[in-house]
Amino acid sequence: MATTAARRVLLPVVGQEPPERADAARNRRALLAAAHGIMVESGIDGLTMDRVAAAAGVGVGTVYRRFGDLGGLAFALLDDEEREFQSAYLSGPPPLGPGAPAAERIRAFLHATVDRMETAGELHSLAESRSRIARYTSGAYRTSRTHLLTLLREVQQHDPAYCADALLAVAGTNLILHQRRELGFSQARIKAGLDCVLSALLSRGACPGAGLPG
Incomplete structure (x- = not known):
């Protein structure tokens, strides 16, 4: 079995490119x-x-x-921040890192995402503006999605693939920025709302459409 350290080396990050000349x-x-x-x-x-x-x-x-383009530059500028975040949720202290129940780790991940938008939200938004699918094709999104997918499977969520995307949607950059700046929501209110979404999702267990084709 591959070690956690070995897996971390292979994780894609925001602006990661092939090895470069010095x-x-x-x-x-x-x-x-x-x-x-x-x-x-x-x-x-x-x-x-x-x-x-x-x-x-x-x-x-x-x-x-x-x-x-400018979006590609923004992705590259986010590299260090994304590496730190990945390190925190993959190998940092609980509840964000290993050692806490899966549901608590998902909650900590969502809360940490809200916190990140306070310091780097505009840069994230610029990076994601590169194209309508830029966010979903980035290494950061794929890694976050895989992380949530793993945790959702641990809590036996019956459609973890859909729910991972759904959680990342309600914790999306532009939605959080809109809530903070246009609607005047506090960080605490957004986190409480995410807690409600997560609680409802986990309490329902199997979704009516789980297992349907497509």
Whole structure:
């Protein structure tokens, strides 16, 4: 059986790419440092490919070749944050990490997701704006979905595949940002709402449509 450490090495993260040459890795770090500096100075609205190129002293074509577009740059900027989150829920202390009952770990995962939106919500939203399916095809989403799928199977949820996506939907970046900024919900209110959704989902057990084809 593979060890937890071995599995972690293979986990996809937000902007992960194939192994790079040393010079390519240095250039990537320089571009990301320039982008980070712009966000500190001007916020997320000030982040443009042109500004990153100017700050890094390269042509804008270099930035586009490296990241594709602004959404790709945002995914890359989220790498470290996503790695830390994955490490926390895969091997950190309970209840987010191993050692707590599955239901408690799911709840902790949802709450931690709400917390993340306070510090990196705009960057997550920018990354997910790359295309209508950008969120669902990212390594971060796939890894989070697999994590929830595993925990839902532990609590014997009869349609864990659907429920994993459903939980990630109600804890989605743009929904949480809308609730916080447009509706004025507090973090505590959002977390309490997620608790209600999770409690209802787990208390029902088998769903009427579980096992249907498609």
